[in-house]
Amino acid sequence: MPEIRQDITTKEWVIIATERSKRPHDFKKKVERDGEQRLDPACPFCPGNEAMTAGDLYRRPHVLNVNGADWGVRVVPNKFPALIPQGSLERQVEGVSFHRLDGVGQHEVVIETPHHNRFMFDMDDVEVCSIIHTYRERYNQLKQDKRFKVILIFKNHGKAAGTSLEHPHSQIIAAPVLPAHIRNKYEIATAYFDDNERCIYCDVVQDEINAGTRIILQTNFFVAFHPFASQAPFETWIAPLRHRSSFGAISDDEIEDFSSVLRVVLKKLHIGLGNPDFNYVIHTAPLTDENKRYYLWHMQILPRLTTPAGFELGTGMSINTTLPEETAAFMRTVDIS
Amino acid sequence: MPEIRQDITTKEWVIIATERSKRPHDFKKKVERDGEQRLDPACPFCPGNEAMTAGDLYRRPHVLNVNGADWGVRVVPNKFPALIPQGSLERQVEGVSFHRLDGVGQHEVVIETPHHNRFMFDMDDVEVCSIIHTYRERYNQLKQDKRFKVILIFKNHGKAAGTSLEHPHSQIIAAPVLPAHIRNKYEIATAYFDDNERCIYCDVVQDEINAGTRIILQTNFFVAFHPFASQAPFETWIAPLRHRSSFGAISDDEIEDFSSVLRVVLKKLHIGLGNPDFNYVIHTAPLTDENKRYYLWHMQILPRLTTPAGFELGTGMSINTTLPEETAAFMRTVDIS
Numbered sequence: 001m002p003e004i005r006q007d008i009t010t011k012e013w014v015i016i017a018t019e020r021s022k023r024p025h026d027f028k029k030k031v032e033r034d035g036e037q038r039l040d041p042a043c044p045f046c047p048g049n050e051a052m053t054a055g056d057l058y059r060r061p062h063v064l065n066v067n068g069a070d071w072g073v074r075v076v077p078n079k080f081p082a083l084i085p086q087g088s089l090e091r092q093v094e095g096v097s098f099h100r101l102d103g104v105g106q107h108e109v110v111i112e113t114p115h116h117n118r119f120m121f122d123m124d125d126v127e128v129c130s131i132i133h134t135y136r137e138r139y140n141q142l143k144q145d146k147r148f149k150v151i152l153i154f155k156n157h158g159k160a161a162g163t164s165l166e167h168p169h170s171q172i173i174a175a176p177v178l179p180a181h182i183r184n185k186y187e188i189a190t191a192y193f194d195d196n197e198r199c200i201y202c203d204v205v206q207d208e209i210n211a212g213t214r215i216i217l218q219t220n221f222f223v224a225f226h227p228f229a230s231q232a233p234f235e236t237w238i239a240p241l242r243h244r245s246s247f248g249a250i251s252d253d254e255i256e257d258f259s260s261v262l263r264v265v266l267k268k269l270h271i272g273l274g275n276p277d278f279n280y281v282i283h284t285a286p287l288t289d290e291n292k293r294y295y296l297w298h299m300q301i302l303p304r305l306t307t308p309a310g311f312e313l314g315t316g317m318s319i320n321t322t323l324p325e326e327t328a329a330f331m332r333t334v335d336i337s
Numbered sequence: 338m339p340e341i342r343q344d345i346t347t348k349e350w351v352i353i354a355t356e357r358s359k360r361p362h363d364f365k366k367k368v369e370r371d372g373e374q375r376l377d378p379a380c381p382f383c384p385g386n387e388a389m390t391a392g393d394l395y396r397r398p399h400v401l402n403v404n405g406a407d408w409g410v411r412v413v414p415n416k417f418p419a420l421i422p423q424g425s426l427e428r429q430v431e432g433v434s435f436h437r438l439d440g441v442g443q444h445e446v447v448i449e450t451p452h453h454n455r456f457m458f459d460m461d462d463v464e465v466c467s468i469i470h471t472y473r474e475r476y477n478q479l480k481q482d483k484r485f486k487v488i489l490i491f492k493n494h495g496k497a498a499g500t501s502l503e504h505p506h507s508q509i510i511a512a513p514v515l516p517a518h519i520r521n522k523y524e525i526a527t528a529y530f531d532d533n534e535r536c537i538y539c540d541v542v543q544d545e546i547n548a549g550t551r552i553i554l555q556t557n558f559f560v561a562f563h564p565f566a567s568q569a570p571f572e573t574w575i576a577p578l579r580h581r582s583s584f585g586a587i588s589d590d591e592i593e594d595f596s597s598v599l600r601v602v603l604k605k606l607h608i609g610l611g612n613p614d615f616n617y618v619i620h621t622a623p624l625t626d627e628n629k630r631y632y633l634w635h636m637q638i639l640p641r642l643t644t645p646a647g648f649e650l651g652t653g654m655s656i657n658t659t660l661p662e663e664t665a666a667f668m669r670t671v672d673i674s
Contacts, residue, residue: 001421001424001439001440002418002419002420002421002439002440003437003438003439003440004420004437004438004439004440004441004512004513004514005435005436005437006436006437006514008433008434008436010517011517011520012516012517012518013512013514013516013517015419015420015440015512016440017417017418017419017420017440018440019417019418019419019421020417020418020419080354080356080357081339081354081356081357082339082352082354082356082357082648082656083339083341083352083354084338084339084356087338094544094548095540095543095544095547095548096345096540096544097345097537097540097541097544097565098342098544098548098565099342099343099345100340100341100342100343101340101341102338102339102340102341103338103339103340103341103352103353103354103355104341150652152647152648152651152652154646154647154648154650154651155647156646156647159644160644161644161646161647162643162644162645162646162647163646171647171648173648175341175350175352175652175654176341177341177343177350179349179350179652179653179654180347180348180349180350180521180653181349181652181653181654182652182653183348184517184521200434203432203433203434204434206432207431207432207433207434207435210432211431211432211435228434228435279646279647279650280647281647281648281650281651282651283651300650300651302650306499307496307497307498307499308499309491309493309498309499309500309616310489310491310492310493310498310499310508310616310617310618311419311489311491311508311510311618313491313616313618313637313639314489314491314618314619314620314637315487315489315512315516315518315519316516316517316518316519317512317514317516317518319419
């Protein structure tokens with residue numbers, strides 16, 4: 001019997017289509033990796049090619065001595081930016097329906113390591129930690145610019161996830177408009193707080209912990225789980241156990257804990273599914289409402305195992321072919337030692 | 338200079354990223370087609386294999402004598418349905434956040450022709466017409482079932498668009514919940530009508546006609562254009578020129594006109610881009626508000642030329658690498674004779 005489940009944080013429905021269901025291990029493919037190519041002379045992100053990117057916006061020292069680089073993490077402007085720092089924020093309207101403004105914003109690339117193909121799931125915790133510290137630094141720097149309404153930190157890993165460059169990297173975009181999708185979520189969270197004086201996300205996390213069936217792991221500060229209304233197989237959330245609305249306020253202790261959870265989750269996905277392509281994004285409160293009690297920052301990881309098609313395009317609802325209870329149970333058994 | 342444009346019907350923003358822009362013809366790839374394989378003995382949708390699908394829900398006579406079939410269009414239940422007709426609509430709630438109901442609904446496949454690989458862009462108008470008549474029949478039949486809140490008619494063409502079966506087909510899903518995405522659009526349209534006593538979509542269509550730069554073609558009853566805030570390269574809308582909220586009310590004359598517009602648009606995409614994978618969906622008013630003055634049914638066609646990635650996942654905003662003014666100009670020049 002198929003089920004329809006609702007994500008109460010978006011009010012969107014998801015169809016769990018058990019009639020076409022796949023077992024979790026059906027998604028596993030053979031791992032294909034190029035092996036240990038530490039340096040690619042043609043790669044703009046490899047040591048020695050620093051001049052191929054515009055000047056560093058931020059740099060952290062290396063934690064491993066790789067490729068003789070004198071850096072561990074670098075942040076540079078995106079060579080093909082979606083948004084640029086110059087321009088006018090004035091809204092221009094033509095007719096009744098054409099609203100536009102200049103593409104003002106910032107688009108950065110986080111080069112995560114000097115090693116050409118050492119991915120997060122290959123790294124030690126201390127290396128991941130350095131990347132998350134970088135995210136916090138750049139987030140808190142970018143939010144000083146009062147033109148920006150939202151900052152998104154995200155990663156595209158693999159071709160099906162929308163990237164062409166292999167070298168481990170993530171991206172940060174600051175935009176001067178509040179996306180309607182985020183505004184809708186925020187309005188739902190606000191209304192829920194008005195009704196209950198509680199954060200809707202904290203309630204979801206507590207419900208997931210109480211249910212237990214979709215939990216992957218839990219630490220002092222974070223919990224990783226496959227949400228009740230997962231949009232796609234192996235969708236994973238990593239959320240703080242204590243209320244924190246803004247990612248920018250993450251503490252050093254929390255970074256250490258989070259880095260370890262993230263590495264374990266990515267390694268379980270890597271081993272369990274055979275190096276799947278994936279995206280992750282850090283959802284955080286809009287910059288104008290950073291310290292409110294009704295939003296919880298969290299990371300969403302979405303392996304790209306299936307293709308959203310016409311139904312998703314037309315309705316915004318997803319069809320998920322696998323029960324999150326089954327994928328979470330599978331993830332718990334994956335041995336990464 | 339990149340631009341940020343707003344789709345006023347969803348209030349969502351789109352980044353037109355001209356810094357990474359591609360010319361329209363950059364999307365063209367070589368057409369790879371298997372040629373005229375009229376019949377595939379292993380295909381469940383080919384004549385002779387009618388027993389491989391459950392009993393016909395609807396059937397139309399053939400307009401071309403192909404493969405000796407005694408039918409032209411057939412509608413059958415989907416063998417792996419996302420939703421099924423049996424079950425309870427009662428909402429079950431566990432904890433505060435787990436809302437679910439049985440996956441009640443209907444999921445049908447429209448087999449568009451007895452010919453194994455004669456696609457809409459290969460057809461004559463009369464054949465497309467027969468398919469659109471079928472859509473109307475099934476829509477008006479399904480809406481009799483008062484359990485359903487929304488009916489989506491859609492097509493997935495090609496692997497990147499989420500289909501594995503080659504034989505030309507489309508799908509219809511009736512669902513017992515109103516997707517939040519559709520509810521949001523509907524609320525925007527309602528508020529606009531309250532403010533202006535006009536349909537927001539009709540205003541958009543009129544603005545597009547006045548601007549002219551994004552129009553592909555216009556007939557007595559319909560206009561095809563690349564919307565101002567296109568989410569992706571070559572996104573196309575086909576919309577009625579006169580207000581019609583529900584697709585189910587389309588007249589015979591309008592079907593004839595629409596079929597011709599659809600065929601021309603798909604043929605231009607096919608020739609201009611080299612057989613791209615694409616989805617199309619028919620957006621129509623929710624069944625509970627079918628005859629209101631504030632929604633306009635329309636078809637959205639989305640070629641799958643680029644991959645939505647982490648930014649889209651995290652914000653709901655799209656990054657479109659091409660100006661719709663340029664893609665529309667390109668489409669106008671594509672010769673399909």
